[in-house]
Amino acid sequence: MTETLVDATNHQRISQLGERVLSGGKISRDEALFLFNLEDSADVFDLLSWANRIREHFKGNKIHLCSIVNAKAGACSENCSFCAQSSFYQTGAPKYGFVDPEPVAEAGEEAQKNGVTAVGLVAAWKGLNEGPMLDEICARVAEMKAAGKTRPDVSLGIIKSQKVADRLKEAGVECYGHNLESSRRFFPQTCTTHTFEDRLQTISHLKKAGIKICSGGIIGMGETREDRCDLAFELKAIGANVVPVNILNPIPGTPFEKNPPLPVLEILKTIACFRFILPRQEIMIAGGRTVNLRDAQSMIFMAGASALMVGNYLTTLNQPVEKDLQMLKDLGLDPSWDSHGFSDQEETGCGCGKTGCEPEVVAV
Numbered sequence: 001m002t003e004t005l006v007d008a009t010n011h012q013r014i015s016q017l018g019e020r021v022l023s024g025g026k027i028s029r030d031e032a033l034f035l036f037n038l039e040d041s042a043d044v045f046d047l048l049s050w051a052n053r054i055r056e057h058f059k060g061n062k063i064h065l066c067s068i069v070n071a072k073a074g075a076c077s078e079n080c081s082f083c084a085q086s087s088f089y090q091t092g093a094p095k096y097g098f099v100d101p102e103p104v105a106e107a108g109e110e111a112q113k114n115g116v117t118a119v120g121l122v123a124a125w126k127g128l129n130e131g132p133m134l135d136e137i138c139a140r141v142a143e144m145k146a147a148g149k150t151r152p153d154v155s156l157g158i159i160k161s162q163k164v165a166d167r168l169k170e171a172g173v174e175c176y177g178h179n180l181e182s183s184r185r186f187f188p189q190t191c192t193t194h195t196f197e198d199r200l201q202t203i204s205h206l207k208k209a210g211i212k213i214c215s216g217g218i219i220g221m222g223e224t225r226e227d228r229c230d231l232a233f234e235l236k237a238i239g240a241n242v243v244p245v246n247i248l249n250p251i252p253g254t255p256f257e258k259n260p261p262l263p264v265l266e267i268l269k270t271i272a273c274f275r276f277i278l279p280r281q282e283i284m285i286a287g288g289r290t291v292n293l294r295d296a297q298s299m300i301f302m303a304g305a306s307a308l309m310v311g312n313y314l315t316t317l318n319q320p321v322e323k324d325l326q327m328l329k330d331l332g333l334d335p336s337w338d339s340h341g342f343s344d345q346e347e348t349g350c351g352c353g354k355t356g357c358e359p360e361v362v363a364v
């Protein structure tokens with residue numbers, strides 16, 4: 001990116017789009033691509049300031065905090081090219097079977113102590129079928145729900161049957177993590193052992209069961225800006241409630257081990273573009289934050305992020321929770337996100353900005 005004064009034409013166009021989103025309107029794919037393709041740092045900072053206004057308008061100063069527990073680690077049958085837990089690659093990541101109740105209960109207590117809204121049980125496997133493992137997971141979720149410390153979320157891979165989704169809902173799962181990873185076009189370059197359609201089908205079962213959707217992707221895998229833009233529109237179409245943006249942290253031994261890091265401004269610009277496309281969603285910055293953004297981590301909120309993954313990631317370390325909480329305090333942001341069931345994401349119209357307009361029905 002080059003450094004120049006704000007381009008007056010770009011400034012005007014960014015402002016028009018920002019005003020439209022603020023008043024409940026939407027931007028088109030072409031308009032979003034114009035934002036993704038901004039190059040000058042002055043224009044990018046202009047974009048960030050609008051993304052910040054949009055975040056404040058729709059989300060206030062509340063920041064939704066989540067953490068995860070690796071409930072079953074390593075030896076995964078899938079070949080996701082970014083993942084340390086795939087059995088296709090030698091990465092030295094830990095391997096163990098499904099965890100006992102104690103570590104899960106401890107994670108819930110730790111989360112409550114730090115004001116973390118949700119703890120997600122994450123399992124490294126292809127997916128979940130009916131059987132003893134589903135029973136065990138439902139038991140863990142029910143225990144977490146009964147303890148009342150945090151919202152019990154899960155991320156358990158592909159679900160092929162509606163019954164499984166319904167059982168999870170009955171056990172108390174409110175939100176299910178299932179990333180689309182990247183655009184439909186780029187997905188086959190990240191994984192060939194399952195498909196983008198498998199992921200959409202899983203999300204469809206979850207939505208029918210009444211479970212909220214946490215779905216986002218990873219940037220920095222070699223995808224284009226168009227791919228990032230199309231991922232954001234796919235996430236809008238599926239009605240994702242929480243949108244995790246992970247930034248690739250290349251793991252030695254995986255096919256993406258030598259991927260060059262994305263420039264910091266490119267990462268912040270991507271977050272801002274997501275905020276323009278998904279103004280009401282929780283945009284959560286997750287894996288790869290510390291290593292890729294370094295001292296610029298606090299800029300994610302200026303770029304429109306309204307949620308943060310805290311604590312360690314599945315196979316890599318994050319900065320200490322205390323440091324994140326201090327960062328929020330320093331910025332006047334409030335981590336006490338109340339459990340309002342994501343009702344602030346409901347649109348009151350089609351986005352045309354006219355009062356009295358009926359909500360748009362989004363198909364999955």
Ligand code: SF4
Nearest residue numbers: 076078080083086124
């Ligand atoms: S991302 Fe999930 S499905 Fe893919 S290899 Fe890793 S653990 Fe398995």
